[in-house]
Ligand code: C2E
């Protein structure tokens with residue numbers, strides 16, 4: 001069953017997920033007398049189920065070719081325009097590709113259907129992304145093939161199918177063709193969020209740990225850094241998926257998973273080392289954060305003093321009063337607070353002594369240019385002195401060379417972290433430091 005905001009009363013119904021609309025390029029449908037604004041629906045959206053028969057009736061009137069797939073990627077429906085492209089009636093279940101005669105990749109090279117990314121993806125049961133093909137109709141004319149089936153979710157947010165559209169490359173509709181790049185980007189964004197949600201729910205977001213050392217070479221603790229290993233995308237950087245999680249309403253679930261995993265891991269170490277966990281600005285703004293931290297500390301048995309939460313300067317500027325309340329509640333639990341990426345944001349000195357911070361992390365951009373620009377050395381020296389004057393511990397991030405480390409040690413920096421000393425790795429790789 002598909003979702004729609006409006007009920008399936010007539011062919012001129014407007015469909016919308018409420019939250020999501022298709023790219024503006026989908027205007028061609030407006031000409032058909034009804035606006036196919038969005039046939040996809042957000043998993044969280046409400047609304048009545050669409051009558052499949054009615055939906056098929058709607059598609060039948062479309063001048064563009066449409067096919068529907070089920071959640072497994074098998075074609076379950078062709079409209080007459082799709083059948084016309086094929087020059088014959090499609091054989092459902094057999095003819096995954098029957099709407100086209102020949103396929104060309106973006107470079108215009110001929111491809112065997114069986115080698116096409118769509119066919120491969122269907123065989124392997126995975127999604128198709130970011131591929132645009134041209135296909136040849138039986139009469140030799142070319143069409144563009146939107147390779148990203150738009151997902152259809154049921155009311156419980158389960159993937160039940162997808163639909164796809166074929167448009168003529170040339171001819172009367174060219175001026176009104178959808179913007180392929182925009183459509184592909186839209187689809188990719190949705191697919192990305194869906195996969196990210198699945199990864200969070202299935203525990204596929206992993207943590208790597210990067211050690212932090214004192215000048216005498218002893219380890220004081222680790223920073224937990226999130227990693228997403230997606231079967232199709234490979235390792236996705238947190239710099240990409242954290243903002244996507246924020247946009248997609250997934251950050252609370254992700255943040256709680258990271259915090260819980262990091263605390264559980266640290267609690268299992270023989271040595272009582274510290275663990276630093278990054279908080280995104282949105283997570284920090286949640287009123288439930290202090291309670292969540294308290295619950296997780298209770299659940300995992302980690303001593304509060306061993307947990308350090310890393311925030312960035314922006315959170316203190318956006319809503320200083322609220323930030324102060326949250327930080328005070330966290331500090332009251334005994335948790336440490338580090339200011340991450342110091343020097344890259346607003347760097348207002350006034351909040352350094354107003355807010356109950358325990359740690360300043362000098363951004364790696366300054367460390368990287370030590371010995372390259374005089375300013376970096378001056379700024380790094382000043383930050384170390386400032387931190388010490390305020391009774392705040394100073395950590396240098398991104399230490400990559402012995403020269404950088406020497407400089408930092410000479411200037412009295414308390415702690416250092418970086419590839420020179422240890423890369424972010426699976427906890428098992430640091431068993432010799434954690435005591436197992
Ligand atoms: P960050 O908290 O400033 O983390 C330090 C980043 O610098 C990490 O990138 C780390 O892998 C990298 N790094 C460490 N040492 C070196 C070095 O010597 N040279 C260079 N070039 N880089 C080094 P990563 O893991 O890609 O994380 C990027 C950012 O994503 C983090 O910056 C943090 O802001 C965010 N992030 C990571 N994990 C989480 C998480 O679990 N939750 C949240 N909210 N944000 C996270």
Ligand code: MG
Pocket residue numbers: 223278310340
């Ligand atoms: Mg950090």
Ligand code: MG
Pocket residue numbers: 340341361363364397
């Ligand atoms: Mg940082």
